[in-house]
Amino acid sequence: MAQGNLGIEPNVLKAIYVQMSRIRAVDKAIQAGLSAGKFMFTYWPMTGQECIPATIAQLTTERDYMVTTYRGIHDQVAKGVDLFGMFAEALGRQDGVNKGKGGSPHISDPSSGSMVTTAIVGAGAPIANGLAISAKERGEDRVTIVNFGDGATSIGAVHEAMNLAGAWKLPVIFLCQNNQWGEYTPIPDYTAGPNFFGRAEALGFRGVQLDGNDPAAFYAGMQDVIDHVRAGKGPVFVEALTYRMGPHAGVGDNYNADKDVLAAAKERAPLEKTRALLAEAGICSEEELEGIDAAAKTEVEDAIARAMASPVTPAEETLTDVFADVTCVPQRGQYPERADEGEPTGEAKTMSMVESIRDAQQIAMSKNGEVFILGEDVGDPHGGVFGTNKGLQTEFGKNRVRPTPIAEQAIIGAAIGSSIAGMSPIAEIMFTDFFGVCMDQVFNHAAKQRYMSGSATHAPMTIRVQAGGGMGGFGAQHSQSMESWLLHSPGIKVVYPSTPADAKGLLTSCINDPDPCVMFESMMLLFTQKGEVPLGEYAIPLGVAKVRREGTDITIVTYGWQVYQCLAAAEELAKEGISAEVIDLRSLVPIDYHRVLTSVRKTGRALVVHAAVEFCGFGAEIASTINEELWRDLKAPAMRFGAAYAPIAYSNAIEMSQVPNSGSIIARIHEAMKA
Amino acid sequence: MSTILTVPKLAMSMSEGTIAEWVVADGADVTEGQIIYLLESDKSTTEIEAPASGKLIHKAEAGSTLDCGTEIGEII
Numbered sequence A: 001m002a003q004g005n006l007g008i009e010p011n012v013l014k015a016i017y018v019q020m021s022r023i024r025a026v027d028k029a030i031q032a033g034l035s036a037g038k039f040m041f042t043y044w045p046m047t048g049q050e051c052i053p054a055t056i057a058q059l060t061t062e063r064d065y066m067v068t069t070y071r072g073i074h075d076q077v078a079k080g081v082d083l084f085g086m087f088a089e090a091l092g093r094q095d096g097v098n099k100g101k102g103g104s105p106h107i108s109d110p111s112s113g114s115m116v117t118t119a120i121v122g123a124g125a126p127i128a129n130g131l132a133i134s135a136k137e138r139g140e141d142r143v144t145i146v147n148f149g150d151g152a153t154s155i156g157a158v159h160e161a162m163n164l165a166g167a168w169k170l171p172v173i174f175l176c177q178n179n180q181w182g183e184y185t186p187i188p189d190y191t192a193g194p195n196f197f198g199r200a201e202a203l204g205f206r207g208v209q210l211d212g213n214d215p216a217a218f219y220a221g222m223q224d225v226i227d228h229v230r231a232g233k234g235p236v237f238v239e240a241l242t243y244r245m246g247p248h249a250g251v252g253d254n255y256n257a258d259k260d261v262l263a264a265a266k267e268r269a270p271l272e273k274t275r276a277l278l279a280e281a282g283i284c285s286e287e288e289l290e291g292i293d294a295a296a297k298t299e300v301e302d303a304i305a306r307a308m309a310s311p312v313t314p315a316e317e318t319l320t321d322v323f324a325d326v327t328c329v330p331q332r333g334q335y336p337e338r339a340d341e342g343e344p345t346g347e348a349k350t351m352s353m354v355e356s357i358r359d360a361q362q363i364a365m366s367k368n369g370e371v372f373i374l375g376e377d378v379g380d381p382h383g384g385v386f387g388t389n390k391g392l393q394t395e396f397g398k399n400r401v402r403p404t405p406i407a408e409q410a411i412i413g414a415a416i417g418s419s420i421a422g423m424s425p426i427a428e429i430m431f432t433d434f435f436g437v438c439m440d441q442v443f444n445h446a447a448k449q450r451y452m453s454g455s456a457t458h459a460p461m462t463i464r465v466q467a468g469g470g471m472g473g474f475g476a477q478h479s480q481s482m483e484s485w486l487l488h489s490p491g492i493k494v495v496y497p498s499t500p501a502d503a504k505g506l507l508t509s510c511i512n513d514p515d516p517c518v519m520f521e522s523m524m525l526l527f528t529q530k531g532e533v534p535l536g537e538y539a540i541p542l543g544v545a546k547v548r549r550e551g552t553d554i555t556i557v558t559y560g561w562q563v564y565q566c567l568a569a570a571e572e573l574a575k576e577g578i579s580a581e582v583i584d585l586r587s588l589v590p591i592d593y594h595r596v597l598t599s600v601r602k603t604g605r606a607l608v609v610h611a612a613v614e615f616c617g618f619g620a621e622i623a624s625t626i627n628e629e630l631w632r633d634l635k636a637p638a639m640r641f642g643a644a645y646a647p648i649a650y651s652n653a654i655e656m657s658q659v660p661n662s663g664s665i666i667a668r669i670h671e672a673m674k675a
Numbered sequence B: 001m002s003t004i005l006t007v008p009k010l011a012m013s014m015s016e017g018t019i020a021e022w023v024v025a026d027g028a029d030v031t032e033g034q035i036i037y038l039l040e041s042d043k044s045t046t047e048i049e050a051p052a053s054g055k056l057i058h059k060a061e062a063g064s065t066l067d068c069g070t071e072i073g074e075i076i
């Protein structure tokens, strides 16, 4: 074939082959090493899919963002992740790009633009939107490419992300590497609609199908797609046709595939075809091709040898990278005393919690142009279902107060991605009960990004969430207290204010915090609590509890709207001569055990009270710590008191009795005093 | 430098493997990439290639089932 008929510049084709050869060398070395027992790690082979990233590498730079999956070793290699750092990571070594904390399925290497790698099918798509938002808002011409398999087209996160990207015309490319298999299930068995690229059109943006095994055609197609996205014309969905030659995981051939189908796919495999084409067209001599392959092999051998010499990341690293500051990690025996906010000195104004939350956001947004709000109905005139953002869209515009589709995974993912890029998003989730539909984004991604990446990247975002319960009339799906889900997911900070001033101060700290934070806003308090709130910027450090009422006989530890039930109970108990101290935790992680233990040391008794279900609740955790630390000083064992083990009922009589109230708290305290 | 051969972990679910057959005899020379033994796991058999060239030493009998990571030979 003459060079002119190739449909691609010879030097570009050669450059594509160089990347394919590097990918193949990596693939072969891993398979050989696993087979020989030289090392052990879980490997998801990408054999046969080399052409896709090798080609994209010619059209993008390290400034462009990439998100990929566990299978994306080929994507990492072509994106430019250092091979030594990549292998060391796969082997769990100290010199890994992520300190050996994430492993190959969680590579994050901002220096090459490989931002997030997820092992959760489809979960990268919502996060890619966030990266794209940052590029768009900053006026950068970066594109974000999120890779996923054909199987991922079935999962809700991908649909939610595509819809949001279309609505907001984000500079993102949804790159579906259609290798014909979703784990062990072939396409026709999992969908009646295998026209994947057509789904984009249904959502109002461009979708194309390209031969991902033909470098010339794929290069031309991707050039057009990338130009379109860089020019600000909105997202594109690319279905890149290829074939998975290997098994889902492990080494060798795809043993699920029909022998004839696999043989036919091997005929179409891109690397061998491209190599032959380069020779046939006279672009490279056989010696030159051998030179390319040999250089790749040497590069890989050297990287592996050095990676294997790197020390295994030691157990001492267990708690580093959970949070930016290791003292925020709850640890037995470590109860740091943090300075409180001090007495506010400047001017103050009476506000409701709704107003103080709005005030905190208004100030943060004025001060920092990269703070923005996103969530359902957050725009004006309503400013959110409870009005916590009222007026902010009018003041800051539609790009900084963004009403979203009703898609919680898309909301949280967009916050994660934009925060990884350095923005300070505030995502509003209407009710805590809806955490169920976005929990993967919250606890697998926002919470773990710092740890999995060895702090190479992190998600300094804020989630504000309204919590029902206690008011009656909302039923089982709008009244829960779900904080324990988050407390049990290392990597997220949680605050739960009980006063307007605390809401403002804590939210300010959350927005400025380097870690993902969730603030619970109780419906019981949003409108009913009014109080003096300092004007101007006002922050309350995370992890500082506050004594709401002093006492000597028992310490009641609580937070959120239960603070008022406990204060009412303490008032009643005082009439009987029982002096109760009430501690408002305010911040649940980091927790202020110092002030809790100091108080209980004085009173000798403790009861932890919360609106959340008692069984496996936060109260059990706190009571247990008090008992372990102070049992010699205690007059009675520390106890806990939470809601009955039942969904919240619609019946007012049940709801009012199933959650602690001042009457039932008093009864529980009588038990504690008897003991 | 010698290369230690251990029972590889070929798939996520694999915890042990059976040496179905040594294709290359004890003490014979092998070249990198040559098939040296057959490993059976989860009812499928995989041809295992020599990761290096040299003299193959067997350290486990054909037919034995061993945990992943167990040393079964060496190439010196």
Ligand SMILES: Cc1ncc(C[n+]2csc(CCOP(=O)(O)OP(=O)(O)O)c2C)c(N)n1
Pocket: A069, A071, A119, A120, A121, A148, A149, A150, A151, A152, A153, A179, A181, A182, A183, A244
């Ligand atoms: C949410 C979720 N469900 C299931 C799995 C288990 N799983 C891992 S890979 C995979 C197949 C995904 O197929 P596809 O999206 O086509 O990507 P490929 O592996 O072919 O690259 C499955 C089901 C997972 N990791 N995440």
